[in-house]
Amino acid sequence: MTSPLLEFRNVSFSRGSRLLLDRLSFTVEKQDMVGLLGPNGIGKTTLLRLATRLLRPESGEILLQGKPLVEWPRRGLPRCIALVPQELEVPFNFCVEEIVAQGRVPYLPLFARTTSNDRKAIDTAMDAVDILALRRRIYSELSGGERQRVKIAIGLAQQPQLMLLDEPTQHLDIGRQIELMSLLRDLNQQGLTILAAVHDLNLVTENFSSVILLTPEPSWITGPAADVMQPQLLERAFSVGQSELAQYFNAPARSELIEVQWD
Amino acid sequence: MALLFVGLLLTIVVATAFGPVRLTFADVLRTFLHPSRAGEAQAIIVGLRLPRVLAAALVGGALAATGVLFQGLFRNPLADPFVLGTSGGAALGGALGIFLIPTLSFAGFSATAVLAFCGSILTMVLVWYLARASGHLAMETLLLAGFAIGTMLNSATVVFELHEEASNSGLRVLAAWLHGEIGVPAWSQLALLAPLVAIGILLALPVAGRLNTLALGEEYAAQLGVDVARVRVAAVILGSLLTAAAVSLGGLIGFVGLLVPHFLRILIGPSHVRLIAASALGGAIFLILSDTFARTLFAPTEIPVGVFTAFLGGPAFLYLLNRRSREATQ
Numbered sequence: 001m002t003s004p005l006l007e008f009r010n011v012s013f014s015r016g017s018r019l020l021l022d023r024l025s026f027t028v029e030k031q032d033m034v035g036l037l038g039p040n041g042i043g044k045t046t047l048l049r050l051a052t053r054l055l056r057p058e059s060g061e062i063l064l065q066g067k068p069l070v071e072w073p074r075r076g077l078p079r080c081i082a083l084v085p086q087e088l089e090v091p092f093n094f095c096v097e098e099i100v101a102q103g104r105v106p107y108l109p110l111f112a113r114t115t116s117n118d119r120k121a122i123d124t125a126m127d128a129v130d131i132l133a134l135r136r137r138i139y140s141e142l143s144g145g146e147r148q149r150v151k152i153a154i155g156l157a158q159q160p161q162l163m164l165l166d167e168p169t170q171h172l173d174i175g176r177q178i179e180l181m182s183l184l185r186d187l188n189q190q191g192l193t194i195l196a197a198v199h200d201l202n203l204v205t206e207n208f209s210s211v212i213l214l215t216p217e218p219s220w221i222t223g224p225a226a227d228v229m230q231p232q233l234l235e236r237a238f239s240v241g242q243s244e245l246a247q248y249f250n251a252p253a254r255s256e257l258i259e260v261q262w263d
Numbered sequence: 264m265a266l267l268f269v270g271l272l273l274t275i276v277v278a279t280a281f282g283p284v285r286l287t288f289a290d291v292l293r294t295f296l297h298p299s300r301a302g303e304a305q306a307i308i309v310g311l312r313l314p315r316v317l318a319a320a321l322v323g324g325a326l327a328a329t330g331v332l333f334q335g336l337f338r339n340p341l342a343d344p345f346v347l348g349t350s351g352g353a354a355l356g357g358a359l360g361i362f363l364i365p366t367l368s369f370a371g372f373s374a375t376a377v378l379a380f381c382g383s384i385l386t387m388v389l390v391w392y393l394a395r396a397s398g399h400l401a402m403e404t405l406l407l408a409g410f411a412i413g414t415m416l417n418s419a420t421v422v423f424e425l426h427e428e429a430s431n432s433g434l435r436v437l438a439a440w441l442h443g444e445i446g447v448p449a450w451s452q453l454a455l456l457a458p459l460v461a462i463g464i465l466l467a468l469p470v471a472g473r474l475n476t477l478a479l480g481e482e483y484a485a486q487l488g489v490d491v492a493r494v495r496v497a498a499v500i501l502g503s504l505l506t507a508a509a510v511s512l513g514g515l516i517g518f519v520g521l522l523v524p525h526f527l528r529i530l531i532g533p534s535h536v537r538l539i540a541a542s543a544l545g546g547a548i549f550l551i552l553s554d555t556f557a558r559t560l561f562a563p564t565e566i567p568v569g570v571f572t573a574f575l576g577g578p579a580f581l582y583l584l585n586r587r588s589r590e591a592t593q
Contacts, residue, residue: 052486075488083486090478091338092533102476106488110469154479158487 003066005030005162005193006051006081011060013046020046022218023060028162028195033188035204035225036197038214039238044197045086047214048164051195052083065161078106082155086166088147090139096150097135100126103157125156129183145176152183163187165196169203181207202249205229213237264537267544274548275320278555279312286312311447317457318448319554319568320547322513323523325460325505326350327546330520331539332467332502335474336495340525341583344506345517347390348412349383353503353510354440355412355419356382362423379511383503386412391499440514443569445554448512456508463505464543470497471535478533516550516569518576523549525583 004027013021020043028034036044049055050062053069062069064080072080082103090099103125104118126132129149134142139150148168155163168184169177181203188194198204204211204225211228213221215237221228235245279291290304294313326344333342333349344350359382360375390408423437439446473494476484485491509516523546524538531537550568553575557568 054482054486074490078486078488085480085483088479088483092334092340092478092528094475094478094533098475098532098534099479102479102487105476105484110472 003063004028005032005065006195007063007066008047008051009061009063011050011057011062013043013050013055013057015043015046019218021050021057021214024220025060026212026220026222028193030161030193031188031191032193032195033185033207033209034195035208035211036195036214037201037204037211037228037237039216042214042216043218044214045166048083048166048195048197051164052081053077054083075106078158078160080160081162081164082158082160084151084155084163084165084168086170088151093138093140095136096131096139096142096153097122097126099139099150100131100135100153100157103154106158121157121159125153128156128187129153144171145173145180148172148176148180149183156187160192162193162195165194167197167199169198169200177203201229201234264540264544267541267548271320271544271548271551274551275316278316278319278551279308281555281559282307282312314450314453315445315447315554315558316551317453318445318512319550321453321456321460322445322509322516323519323546323548323550323553324464324543325509325546326516326519327523327542327549328464328467328520328539329502329505329509330546331471331524331535331542332474332498332505333520334524335471335477335535336498336502338478338480340528341521341580343518343520344383344502344509345515345519346409346521346580347387348409349386349390349503349506350510350515350517351409351412351415352386352389353379353383353507354437354515355415356380356385356507357440357511358419358423358437375511380503380507383506383510384499387499387503439567440510442567443514443516443572444565444567445513445516445550452512456512459508460505463501463508464539466497467501467505467539468536470494470501471539474498474535513550514567514569517573518580519546519550519572521583522572522576522579525579 006028008024008026010023010025011021012019012023024047036047038044046055050057051064051069053072056070064072064077069077100122101114101118104114104121107118108114123132126135129152131146131149131153134146134150137146139147142150152163152165152168155165165184169180172180177200184194184196185207196208198208208225210223211221211225213228213233215221216239221233221237231242231245234240235242238245240248276288276291276295280286280288284307286304286307291308294305294308329349330343333344333347334340336342357375357379360378386408393408473484473489476487476489477491477494479487481491484494524542527538527541527545531541550572553571554568557571558565560566
């Protein structure tokens with residue numbers, strides 16, 4: 001039996017005196033597209049940072065390709081797993097290409113120059129998210145949607161097995177959200193395993209194969225998207241009433257109606 | 264880069280020719296080619312002009328390279344050894360050396376240099392932890408640290424003046440440091456500092472490569488496999504070394520580390536490796552020119568070059584600060 005790509009085994013983590021994750025266990029298999037859900041401050045970002053060794057669990061173990069995370073070499077880890085953070089602010093006038101090139105740092109020893117192999121990886125990454133035309137643009141002058149693509153391109157330049165994304169649709173309008181989700185689905189179909197923290201429940205069912213839902217106890221529910229996206233489970237996790245939740249899921253339909261009237 | 268290098272050589276020749284006794288470029292070149300031949304022009308060049316021009320080149324190159332290192336480290340284009348107070352720390356450390364080890368107070372160059380290095384590095388660590396305490400690196404912290412250490416240095420001079428055994432030469436050195444004056448250094452001093460500055464800048468190049476990754480944020484850099492703590496320590500040590508070298512020659516010369524990288528960033532882009540090499544050369548050119556103006560503009564009276572760079576750098580600094588705060592409010 002092959003080991004799962006990513007596995008959390010009884011992982012606990014506290015922030016201050018508050019227990020955020022309590023003996024959390026789950027697995028992400030190769031080719032999965034997993035949505036990470038839960039209310040604000042529940043520990044979604046923390047989970048992603050634990051998985052990239054930016055934080056260490058208080059107890060329990062995290063395994064990547066069956067090997068404990070702590071045993072991975074410093075620059076080996078980012079070649080297997082890439083984290084696309086929520087925010088990326090870059091000082092100075094770095095252009096898009098220079099920023100995407102940073103995704104090659106795990107492959108470059110201190111004194112090495114970029115090889116043609118690296119340049120190819122950078123171009124392929126920019127092509128995959130359709131930002132080749134932006135390569136000379138200054139990153140800090142880009143729009144939210146363009147920045148999101150640049151961040152994903154850094155992750156792709158790392159040529160990872162697994163990509164973690166922290167709220168990739170945040171600050172994006174509905175059109176850019178849909179574009180982004182279809183981009184992630186394409187990448188997933190090309191073989192990239194994805195674990196993404198998402199806020200917008202409307203995006204979950206049609207885009208993700210399975211879901212990890214963090215709940216306030218703290219506990220969690222994991223399973224196929226259709227099984228987890230049940231009203232009674234979501235009500236409990238997000239502490240909302242039945243009617244509010246139903247209204248939330250119907251909201252897009254109503255905004256369409258307004259648009260028709262406007263025309 | 265080659266252009267900057269040629270520019271530096273030309274600047275050295277031209278600047279050497281200017282002074283109270285006007286020399287021709289031919290005099291200067293002849294001296295370079297046949298250094299052994301005696302003559303009035305040669306005596307002026309070898310004894311007075313050239314050491315000073317080379318000192319200005321070393322100080323300018325070291326300060327500008329340090330500026331790039333600190334700007335990359337703090338992810339802030341306003342960081343500079345003078346603004347952060349490391350120049351002040353180095354001067355304070357050096358002053359302690361001059362006064363507390365009186366036997367070395369006159370020619371006590373080495374003890375002074377070591378203490379200047381300690382002062383510089385201590386200031387950086389202090390600024391770093393002050394900034395860390397507030398969670399993220401606030402501009403106020405940086406500015407106030409520089410201000411506080413500058414004030415301490417000023418007060419320290421008063422204390423040293425009261426100190427009876429304080430030698431006059433020590434006080435004179437300290438006064439020169441406070442204003443940022445490049446004197447005429449001994450060749451032995453240059454021989455010691457030139458390799459130090461060159462090695463410091465060469466070692467800074469690989470660090471600068473990692474600063475490009477650090478521009479994405481420390482956590483992002485860590486995620487990409489960069490040993491952030493090591494890069495930070497390397498940048499602080501190299502920056503402090505270069506600052507100490509600069510201060511021991513020229514004292515508190517402000518804004519070179521801010522103006523030169525800022526200007527070059529517009530010309531060649533923000534990539535730190537290219538920028539640090541170009542800034543080292545550009546800083547050398549800039550300070551040679553500044554010092555030449557400072558000593559010839561109101562001849563025979565000289566104004567300290569630090570005063571001159573403050574006149575240029577102060578407004579540029581305020582302009583940048585204003586632009587940044589406007590960006591922040593947008």
